[in-house]
Amino acid sequence: MIRQNEYKSFPELADIFRGRSKTGKGDAFPDFLVVTSGPTVRPVMVIETKAKEDALPQALHEASEIYGAACLEAGHPVLAVGVSGQENTTIRVGVLKFHLGEWKPVKYENNPISWIPTPADVDSLLSSPTLMDLAPVIPDPEVLAERADLINRILREANIKDEFRPAYVGAMMLALWHTKGNLRRDPRYVLRDINAACEEAFKDAGKPELARSLHVDEANAKLAASAWRVLSTLEKLNVATSSFAHDYLGQLYETFFRYTGGNTIGQYFTPRHIARMMADLCESTPSDVVIDPACGTGGFLIAAMQRAYDQSSLRYEDAIELVREKLIGYESEPVTAALAVANMLLRGDGKTGIRKEDCFTATDYPVNACDIALMNPPFPHKKTDVPPERFVERALEALRLRGRIAVILPTSLTVKKENAGWRKQILTHNTLLGVVQLPDELFQPYASATTTVVLLEKGIPHDARRETAFVRLHYDGLTLKKGIRVPRSDGRNQVPDTVDAIVNKRVIPGFSGVAAIQPGDEWAPGAYIPSAPPDEDELRTSIDELLRRWTSFYIRYAREVATQRKAIANGEIDVHPYRNLLSDAKRSNASNLPAEPGTIGGMFDIYYGMKELHSREGIPPGDSLIISPTEEYNGCYGWLTFRPLIEPPFITVAQTGSIGEAFVQTEPCAVNDDCLVLLPKPDVDVPLAGLVVAAAAIRLERWRFNYGRKLTPARIASFRVPTSGDLERWVEDRLDAWAKICESAVDVYSEA
Structure with missing residues (x-):
């Protein structure tokens, strides 16, 4: 008998479950486990395991009708879990709960869940007689980084070059999602099956031209022999489960930057909580058409999707249908564009609006057709690179009258005298609503750029009498620890206050202020936020x-x-x-x-x-x-x-x-x-x-x-x-x- 409070997370619990099979080939599970949270009448999770992957029905039957029934008879509310297969082939998981006189599957977004619930999940499900839905656990950044380390080592041992590893992970993740985990793990078939599943997923999404961008080398024998380990690791993180809650693929991609000296393709991706903050600053609604002219892996579009879902009070399927026609993204780099499409597919958007095109030359680029623009244009590395000013201008072209744009810009663009002419030109036709100075370490360890969020309203010339709101976001809830941004131990997070200060024009000395801006003036929050006695x-x-x-x-x-x-x-x-x-x-x-x-x-x-x-x-x-x-x-x-x-x-x-x-x-x-x-x-x-x-x-x-x-x-x-x-x-x-x-x-x- 294993008590719940002995384990911190599902991956640790899964490690305990593992034993050696009788054949010695791969990892298998012991036959039977009961997980409880105490010696008295408490919630119980019964796990029955079978070595053959097609034996899940039998495992579920025994876990529910035999062991689960016994627990119910003893007075324990119970979850019955069936597990079949082995990690180097396929692991299948089913979870049943006794409800209204029969055993019924626990679901997420109307689909049976495919993971073992955590101890907290067990308590939550069994404390409510009617609760039958369970969302996947979102791993914290340290756990995700630890698993990314493992995946990286496996790919390195398989001689996969740094720049190709994000695409390989994206391909495996998409294949797991598209097949609902039904991938053969046999080295003879696994790589071929991954590619086939990706091609089918892109074809279904109307993006067949991107399939080869997320493609694994089928001739790599080392990868074929170890691919099951990557697939198993991804499954344990629930990354293939459709969810608005977290952008796993984008965060994994960012994590891989640590192994490639910063970035692989000249781009820095926006942390997900900042993308959501920018959607909140624009006050986007489910009916808004949202565009990102330089969308990377799609983080801003996912943030807009998440906000639409949170605001709509609709069912998952209805919310998905609502946003399918509302999200537009352009990305010219093939691998990143493919990852963006995969990311949208993983969120349930089967008709993705991602285009593998340059926003400046795309013939279908929308003009005066969008309500919101969210973007973090690539910072130029050479004189020949496109400056961020042009991306701002291009995004404004896409917006309707009074549409809003939130854009991350180099701080120098908002303060230097040589850029005063551009700032003046922007405010000749648009209104500056707000400016947020972002934390210095926001993009570390990938980059040390000093950045600012600028919020504009299109088509209304800036009235020099109108007050603009300014914020210094110093604490965003995370801090840099061992090369990874992790939650702060003191919990300090000014992101909600930042949104409130910009939207409602709050004056909080040392944090936020308002000022009437003249065309050509600097847009630096430091110039307009009143000083406060220091903490x-x-x-x-x-x-x-x-x-x-x-x-x-x-x-x-x-x-x-x-x-x-x-x-x-x-x-x-x-x-x-x-x-x-x-x-x-x-x-x-x-x-x-x-x-x-x-x-x-x-x-x-x-x-x-x-x-x-x-x-x-x-x-x-x-x-x-x-x-x-x-x-x-x-x-x-x-x-x-x-x-x-x-x-x-x-x-x-x-x-x-x-x-x-x-x-x-x-x-x-x-x-x-x-x-x-x-x-x-x-x-x-x-x-x-x-x-x-x-x-x-x-x-x-x-x-x-x-x-x-x-x-x-x-x-x-x-x-x-x-x-x-x-x-x-x-x-x-x-x-x-x-x-x-x-x-x-x-x-x-x-x-x-």
């Missing part, structure tokens, strides 16, 4: 990192610090307050900045660094500390022969390079003019701990800036600086502890 946990983390960078400087340059201190003491290096080195014009410019109490501008005068250090070419090495826009060693560039130095303490902030990196300088130094210098105002008392808190607060606002949107005095003056006696005391304690280490390091050379 204290985040602030303490930032302070800790800041102090460790400060300490690293003293450890790395202890000898140089000791040398500079000695030169200053001997009068060899001049040190002056920075205000004494500045012109009247520069002091006047700083005095004109916003200076609200409790902000950076209210606490500090903000100046540019020394123009004389703009180029360090020709300045010989020496003993003066030089600060530049780097994130290492507290901003230290190195040591040059330069006079005079600035009297500490003060804050430096990088404008270029490591934009937004802020450090507290506690040694006399010279500062390159790619940095800002923040001096406490003469009438404001800012202790060293206060400088650290302010610098840490600035570092937490780095998200607002990039190479297209520069950091300037005016743009940081309004940042809020938290004031808390407990926080300052905590910082003072940390400063004292690190300062002892710093001074100990310098003392080694001061005493020499």
